[in-house]
Amino acid sequence: MKPLLVVFSFLLGCSASAQLATDEYYFRKLSWVFKQQIPSPAENGEFKEAKANNNLEAFIKNKIQTYSSQNAFHKKMKILIDENFRLQTGLDFLRSTPEVYKGAYDYLIEDILKNNLPWDNLLLAKNYSYDFTIDRMYDSDRIFYQNILNASYKRDDDLIQDISFSDVSKPNITESVGFDPKDPRVAGVLTTRRFLMRYQNTALNKNRRRAAAIFRNFLCDDIVAAIPAKTNDSEKDDFDILLPETRPQSKTEQQLRTELKKNDPHGSLPGCMACHSKLDPMGKVFGLSAAGLSHKASPGALVYKRNGREINIPVTGVAELAEKIAQQPEYIDCQVNLFWKWFIGQDVPKSAARHQQLVEQFEKGDRRPIDFITFLVQTPEFRTRPILLTENQILARKAGKILKRCYDCHKDQDLNPQMKTWDLSDLPYGEDTAHRLALIRQLVHAVDLENNGERSRMPPKESVWKLSPQEFETLKLWIAEGAPDYSGRRQVE
Amino acid sequence: MNVLISTIIFFISWTVSANDSQQITVPAPAVRFYQDSSGYHIATNDGREITAYEYVKTPKEVRVDLTQIENTCEPYQEPVKCQLIMDMAPVHYLLVWNKHIDPAKVGTVVDQDKLTEGWYSDRLNTQREVRFRNDRLSCTDYAWTSEMRRSDNGSFIADAWASELMSNNKETDVTENFTDSSAFEVLLRLRANELEIESVKSDYSSRSATFAPYLSAQVSNLSFLSVKNRTCQISFQSNITEALAVVRSSYFTDIDMKKIVPVKSINHFRYRTLRDLFRNKVNSLKSELMP
Numbered sequence: 001m002k003p004l005l006v007v008f009s010f011l012l013g014c015s016a017s018a019q020l021a022t023d024e025y026y027f028r029k030l031s032w033v034f035k036q037q038i039p040s041p042a043e044n045g046e047f048k049e050a051k052a053n054n055n056l057e058a059f060i061k062n063k064i065q066t067y068s069s070q071n072a073f074h075k076k077m078k079i080l081i082d083e084n085f086r087l088q089t090g091l092d093f094l095r096s097t098p099e100v101y102k103g104a105y106d107y108l109i110e111d112i113l114k115n116n117l118p119w120d121n122l123l124l125a126k127n128y129s130y131d132f133t134i135d136r137m138y139d140s141d142r143i144f145y146q147n148i149l150n151a152s153y154k155r156d157d158d159l160i161q162d163i164s165f166s167d168v169s170k171p172n173i174t175e176s177v178g179f180d181p182k183d184p185r186v187a188g189v190l191t192t193r194r195f196l197m198r199y200q201n202t203a204l205n206k207n208r209r210r211a212a213a214i215f216r217n218f219l220c221d222d223i224v225a226a227i228p229a230k231t232n233d234s235e236k237d238d239f240d241i242l243l244p245e246t247r248p249q250s251k252t253e254q255q256l257r258t259e260l261k262k263n264d265p266h267g268s269l270p271g272c273m274a275c276h277s278k279l280d281p282m283g284k285v286f287g288l289s290a291a292g293l294s295h296k297a298s299p300g301a302l303v304y305k306r307n308g309r310e311i312n313i314p315v316t317g318v319a320e321l322a323e324k325i326a327q328q329p330e331y332i333d334c335q336v337n338l339f340w341k342w343f344i345g346q347d348v349p350k351s352a353a354r355h356q357q358l359v360e361q362f363e364k365g366d367r368r369p370i371d372f373i374t375f376l377v378q379t380p381e382f383r384t385r386p387i388l389l390t391e392n393q394i395l396a397r398k399a400g401k402i403l404k405r406c407y408d409c410h411k412d413q414d415l416n417p418q419m420k421t422w423d424l425s426d427l428p429y430g431e432d433t434a435h436r437l438a439l440i441r442q443l444v445h446a447v448d449l450e451n452n453g454e455r456s457r458m459p460p461k462e463s464v465w466k467l468s469p470q471e472f473e474t475l476k477l478w479i480a481e482g483a484p485d486y487s488g489r490r491q492v493e
Numbered sequence: 494m495n496v497l498i499s500t501i502i503f504f505i506s507w508t509v510s511a512n513d514s515q516q517i518t519v520p521a522p523a524v525r526f527y528q529d530s531s532g533y534h535i536a537t538n539d540g541r542e543i544t545a546y547e548y549v550k551t552p553k554e555v556r557v558d559l560t561q562i563e564n565t566c567e568p569y570q571e572p573v574k575c576q577l578i579m580d581m582a583p584v585h586y587l588l589v590w591n592k593h594i595d596p597a598k599v600g601t602v603v604d605q606d607k608l609t610e611g612w613y614s615d616r617l618n619t620q621r622e623v624r625f626r627n628d629r630l631s632c633t634d635y636a637w638t639s640e641m642r643r644s645d646n647g648s649f650i651a652d653a654w655a656s657e658l659m660s661n662n663k664e665t666d667v668t669e670n671f672t673d674s675s676a677f678e679v680l681l682r683l684r685a686n687e688l689e690i691e692s693v694k695s696d697y698s699s700r701s702a703t704f705a706p707y708l709s710a711q712v713s714n715l716s717f718l719s720v721k722n723r724t725c726q727i728s729f730q731s732n733i734t735e736a737l738a739v740v741r742s743s744y745f746t747d748i749d750m751k752k753i754v755p756v757k758s759i760n761h762f763r764y765r766t767l768r769d770l771f772r773n774k775v776n777s778l779k780s781e782l783m784p
Contacts, residue, residue, distance in 0.1 A: 088664055147677065147697040197699065198664035200671030202657055203563065203714040203728035287724035288716050290655035290675035291706075292697025298652075298724045 021385035023047075023056060030060070030377060033343065034067030036076060064377060068370050074113045077369075080342055081109055084217060085189070087198050104128035104141045105192035107174075116370040119335060123218065123322035125188040126179040133173070144193045145177045148185060148293045184297035187322035190214065191293055201290070207283030212275075214282060218325050220334035221304065222408040223275050275409075278303050285318040306330070336362050339369070343376045347397055347486065350381070392481055392488035399478035400425040400486065402471050403443075406458065428485035436491045440483050449475055524778045526771060532755030534591070535771065537778055542592040543603055545767065546753040549623040552580035552611070553743055555736040559630075559713060559729035566640055566725035575632035575729065577708065578687070580625040581611040581736075583744045586767060587753060588774055600750075604774055606766050609740050613676075613705035614762035616693070622754065628705060630681070630688040637727055638681075638688070640719035648680040648691050653716045656709030656731075660700075672714065674698035674706035703762055708733065 021029070027047050031039040039047065043063075050059035067073055082089040087105075107129040112121050130141035179186045189195050190210075199210040215221040284300035297317025302324050304311055311328075315321040325331050336358050340350065350358070358376075365371030376382060389397070403424035424443060429436040443449075448456035452472045459465050467475075482490030523538030535543040557579070561572040588603040608614075612625035641649040655675035661668050678694035696706045707713050713729045759767055 086665075144697065147695050193699075194664065197662065200662055200669065202670050202672060203712045203726065206565075206726065284724050287726065288652040288718065290653040290677075290697075290714070290716065291672045291699055292675055292677070294653055295677050295694060296652050296718055298718065299722060300724075 020380065021383055023051060025385055026383050027060065027063075029382075030063060030067065033377065034064075034073045034076075035070065036072065060378075064374050068374060069114075074110065077113050078106070078109055084338065085195070085198070085213070087194060102131045103192065103194055104130045104145070105189055105194035108189060108192065112369065116368045119367045119369050119372075120326045121188060123188040123190065123326050126181055126183060126186050127176065128178075128192070129174055129176045131173065132175050141177075141193050142175060144292055148295055149177065182319075184317035184319045185293060185295075187318045190318055190322060196286075196289070196292075201286065206280065207286040207289075208276070208279040210286050211279040211282035214321075214325070215278065215304070218334060219304065219328065219330045220337060221278075221330075222405075223279065281312075282321065285315065285321045302328075304330070332359055332362065332367075335367070336372075339372055339376060343373060344379070344381045345386075348381055349486070390488045392484035392490075393486060395474070395478050395481060396427060396484045396486050396488065398474050399483075400427060402467070402475060405465060409459070409463070427483075428489070428491050433492060436483070440479065440492060444479065447472075447475070449479065524775050524782065526775055532757060533759075533767075533771070535588070535775055535778065537782060539782070540592060540594060541590065541778075543588045543774060544591040545756040545771070546587045546589050547621075547756050548585040548587065548748045548750075548753045549610075549621065550582045550584070550743060550746070552582040552623070552625050553739050555579045555581045555611075555739050557708065557736050558732040560732075561637070561727060562712070562730050563726065563728040564637055565727075566719060566721075566723060567637065570636060571634065573632045573634045573637060575630050577628065577630055577713075577731070579611045579613075579628045579705070579708070579736075581609055581740055582623070582625070583740070583746075584608050584610045584763075585748050586756065586763070586770060587748070588770060589753070604770060605748075606770050607744070608703055608763055608766050609744070610762070611705065612690075613693070613708075614703065614760065617760050618758040620757035628690045629684075630690075631686070632688070635683065635688070638683075640721060640725060641681075641717050642720055644680055646682075648682040649688070649717075651679040651681060651715050651717050653677055653714075654679045654707040655714045655716075656707055657712040657714065658709070659711070670711065673700065676706040679707075703766075 024047075028038055031037060031043070047056075047059065050056050079089045108121070108125050111117060111125075111129075112119065118124075128141065128145065130145075132140050132142050185191070195213075196210070199213045201207050201210065212223045215223055281301035281303045285298055287298040287300070288294035288296055289298070297319070299314065299316055300318075300321060301315060302311070302313040302321055313324050315324055333355070336355065339362075340346075340348075340358065344350075361375050362372050365375070407423040407425055424439075429439045446456065446458040447453055447467060449472065452469065453467055456467075459467070478484070482492050484490050525536045527534055527536065531544070533545040555578070557577040559575040559577055561574070564570055564572070585605055585607045587605045590598045590601055590603055593599050610625075612628050615621060615625050638649050641651070644650055653675050655672045657670050658673040659668060659670050660673060662671070674696065675698075676693045676696045680691040680693075681688040682691045683689075698706060707715070709731050710733050711731065713731045715727045715729075717725055719725050756767070
């Protein structure tokens with residue numbers, strides 16, 4: 001399945017400059033996007049007939065409606081969503097087998113797609129279904145949810161059933177569990193076993209990994225891990241000093257900062273602090289969850305920056321966090337961009353006005369995914385025939401992808417006035433050639449491009465991410481070619 | 494060519510015989526697993542019966558050193574050292590012939606398995622004669638409890654007490670350290686300068702756990718919603734080396750058949766052991782009775 005999606009993404013990604021496709025091309029593309037197949041001969045016949053009868057528009061609308069309700073499309077969407085959550089793909093939720101377990105996460109997504117429920121259900125759903133087999137009891141969501149539903153749940157009955165029928169090939173039983181709509185402990189995919197297992201927690205991590213996944217998936221805010229290499233001895237220092245909520249009165253803030261720098265380079269770096277100021281409050285909503293779900297909600301906060309201004313929304317637990325996220329404009333932008341990436345192409349440009357139209361359309365359809373997809377595949381951007389990119393356009397995209405990682409860290413660092421927060425992947429760098437040149441020189445110097453980063457300032461030594469030799473080569477070539485922008489135009493001569 | 498023809502003929506005859514054999518209907522052998530007031534039994538249609546028994550050894554006191562590595566709400570408080578004190582004992586589970594056509598076999602052991610159990614895994618069992626004392630914490634200082642909420646009877650409430658384990662993440666296929674098991678709403682009562690674990694509301698483990706969820710070979714992590722409505726986390730590095738030695742030293746001893754008693758309760762800690770024991774025996778008896 002993956003190669004198909006890659007090819008599909010590539011085709012969509014090729015449309016830097018493009019021309020309107022023929023009706024035949026458009027129909028084939030629709031069929032491919034929804035079914036991963038070209039139209040059948042019978043469908044082609046229907047198409048020709050509709051065109052001859054001047055009934056093409058109705059025919060296409062009807063086909064979109066049919067295709068979008070088919071299992072093949074839901075399966076494809078599930079893979080895209082799984083990939084977005086960085087979960088294992090290929091779990092066939094339409095055909096459960098003993099080897100493939102279908103849990104609450106899988107059913108929740110299936111429910112949204114099959115019934116065209118609001119996309120926000122990913123965050124807000126309170127009802128779950130899951131497969132249960134005695135043989136896979138410990139992989140089951142029954143125990144996961146029973147933990148907070150019925151603490152005195154015993155398994156004696158399961159044992160009797162288990163052993164008595166051990167020679168019978170038992171099919172999965174689909175069970176359901178529902179929570180009160182106001183239950184503060186439950187929030188869509190965030191409180192599914194697959195999400196919590198994928199983003200495992202430790203005492204040291206304090207649910208930051210889970211918070212980072214939420215920022216990435218729902219607010220399109222990539223947070224790059226920057227953990228310094230450490231010894232066992234220094235780990236304890238991290239525990240004691242990293243972002244303490246209280247500090248002894250005997251120590252001044254300056255003394256604490258000095259200690260912090262000495263003992264914990266990670267916690268003292270502005271880049272790290274910028275991320276932790278967002279991750280730590282959000283991670284707290286999982287603070288009592290440990291391995292499973294907790295009986296109590298744990299308070300936390302949604303903290304991030306909007307145009308340099310801090311947004312800080314205290315929440316009573318994971319459910320309120322999910323509700324608040326769904327209300328943020330960044331969430332809507334992010335989800336609209338996600339669908340744009342999936343159906344139009346990540347690098348197909350759209351103006352701010354066009355983006356706003358899409359947001360309005362998403363809202364108009366109550367954020368229902370199939371409605372929005374139906375709209376997207378009828379847009380001129382979808383119907384446009386892609387044209388292969390030039391060498392420089394490809395180079396700009398490769399460089400932009402690398403430079404985006406710089407921005408992922410720097411975007412929250414305006415606490416430090418000496419730190420520039422411009423987005424290096426936002427090409428071109430303004431209209432003024434001298435300004436462009438200055439920024440490119442700054443970049444070349446910061447990463448020490450000439451010496452492949454031997455004396456580089458960026459990425460900082462503490463960062464997990466280092467530029468690979470291939471990435472250095474890409475950036476060198478990009479500079480040598482005049483640092484072309486996404487249209488392939490050289491920024492400097 | 495001859496070889497090829499022979500192969501084809503063999504394949505055809507094999508296919509035919511395979512198809513033939515699929516059409517044979519085998520009657521299900523009558524082996525029944527059931528539970529009654531006297532315990533758990535496996536009965537066959539030829540009059541044999543197996544009953545599940547257990548032999549619980551005298552518990553030994555096991556001490557697990559816990560060294561505080563973090564207190565998120567009081568990061569500058571002097572770290573405490575604690576000991577988690579637990580009564581533990583090996584418990585042997587035995588399947589014994591209760592009825593048999595050969596009288597000499599009655600009372601003999603059919604199969605067995607063993608587990609190390611303690612108060613935590615036994616706390617819901619009211620029918621066992623050998624009782625374990627409640628697990629407890631003995632610490633150099635209890636200042637870390639000052640922000641904990643209290644229950645109606647004054648016990649401290651630890652909302653979650655979890656342990657970490659190095660294991661495989663099924664979603665990423667990466668082996669990593671993570672919180673694997675948790676006990677929820679653990680009530681701790683201060684008695685004789687020890688925090689006794691009075692009760693536990695529920696627990697969850699992503700695997701088939703056999704020990705208390707707070708017992709960890711690495712990091713044990715206690716979290717609670719404080720009186721100031723903030724989530725606090727107290728983490729301990731734990732050392733179970735000595736505890737394991739104590740448990741192992743008492744593991745390989747003879748079973749006193751006079752002291753075995755029927756199994757009356759199956760909680761999830763002993764579920765996997767007993768399930769496998771029962772199932773294997775049920776299946777082997779079915780094979781034996783197969784015409």
